[in-house]
Amino acid sequence: MKKVISFALVLIAIFSMTASASADSQTIYSDTSVTVFGPLDEYKPINDPAWGAAHQAVLTWIHPLWPALDPAFWISNTYYIEGNIAGDTWRMFRKTVDLCENAYDIxxxxxxxxxxxxxxxxxxxxxGSEGTVQGPADNGWWWQTSKDYPYEATGDTLVFDFIVRNYAGSSYPESNPTGLIFQISVNYSCPLEVVIDIKPGSFPSCFNNNGNGLIPVAIFGSESFDVRDVDLSTVLLESLPVAMKPNGKYMAAYQDVDLDSYEDLVVKFQDEDGVFEPGDEFATLTGNLFDGTPFFGVGDICVRP
Ligand SMILES: [Ca+2]
Ligand SMILES: [Ca+2]
Ligand SMILES: [Ca+2]
Ligand SMILES: [Ca+2]
Structure with missing residues (x-):
């Protein structure tokens, strides 16, 4: 068992040497990976239970006057609009985009x-919105042009929702179609992932959670990660800050724990009731470098009852 674990740690260590905080971007286009809810005959807010179950969107019949937004596709819940064509109907579309763990600056x-x-x-x-999705319809031929909606967000996952209203009109599908087309740009940064060892050298990494012990954690340096860049005032193990000595200095020491010739940082945390529970298997350490770059590392824990 020990051999397997140390092999895994070596792999993580090799990976981490090339990992660095990075600016990333994605562009997403409407297609059949989008889910669609409805149609409803009245407006409902997003996440209202009335929307019911999600279905995969389909490529819809395209009115010759609808503008293209290549390579995005016009989508809806059916190829030809069905059901209540002559009356107002509402559909909700959802696209979920995964970023990275602790993504920021989104x-x-x-x-x-x-x-x-x-x-x-x-x-x-x-x-934002274009046209009147709620209240009396204002048929301003909103389908003629795309609208840009700038946004900022937080979270490792982004959920984009669109509520689309088809205005009452002709009951002939090709005279009163409905559809949605979109393109989404996402710019974001991923934090630096570092290798840590809670209770360095011990596996499993067990401690008493009784409020009067110190938990040491090694943060490993590497060719691309100088532990002297770590701003100790920002380091947290879950919600615990680095413990202080009576002289007001952090309980932190720079030493080469794993003897790879790269200096490591050992910090100590005072455990506190409620932060760890018996059965917890992992804890996350977070912090910033002095230049503001966030980093995180995950280590195994074992909490003695
Ligand atoms: Ca429009
Ligand atoms: Ca229409
Ligand atoms: Ca350990
Ligand atoms: Ca080292």
Whole structure:
């Protein structure tokens, strides 16, 4: 068992030498990976139970006058609009995008167009609308042009929701179609991932959670990670700050714990009731470098009852 663990640690260590905090970006286009809810015959907010179960979106019939937004696709819940074509109907579309663990500085632009009107949300927050999705319809031919919705967000995962209203009109599908098309840019940064060892050299890493012990944690340096860059005032093990000595200095020592010739940082934390529970298997250490770059590391723990 010990051999397997140390082999895994070596792999993590090799990986971490090339890992660094990075600016990243993604561009997402509407397609059949989007889920769709409804149609409803009345407006409901996002996440209202009335929307019912999610279905995969389908490529929809495209009105010859709808503008393209290549390589995005016009989507809906059916190819030809079905059911209540002559009356107002509402559909909700959802696209979920995974970023990275503890992603930060997240922003971008949603470019969207619909027939006839849309509201746009990111992680449940309203970011804008075009046309009247609620209240009396205002048929301003909103389908003629896309609208840009700039946004900022937090979270490792972004959920983009669109409520699209089809205005009452002809009962002939090709005269009163509905659909949504969008492109989403996401710019974000991923924190530096570092290798840590809670109770260095011990596995499992057991401690009493009785409020009067110190938990040592080694943060390993590498060719690309100088532990002297760590701002000790920002380091947390879950919610615990680095413990202080009576002289007001941090309980922190610079030494080469794993004898790889790269200096490591050993910090100590005073455990506190409620932070760890018996059965917890991992704890996350977070902090910033002096230049503001966030980092994190995950280590095994074992809490004695
Ligand atoms: Ca539009
Ligand atoms: Ca329509
Ligand atoms: Ca350990
Ligand atoms: Ca070392």
């Amino acid at each position: 922003s971008g632009t949603i470019t969207a167009n619909s027939d006839n009107a849309e509201e746009v949300y990111v992680n449940g927050t309203f970011v």
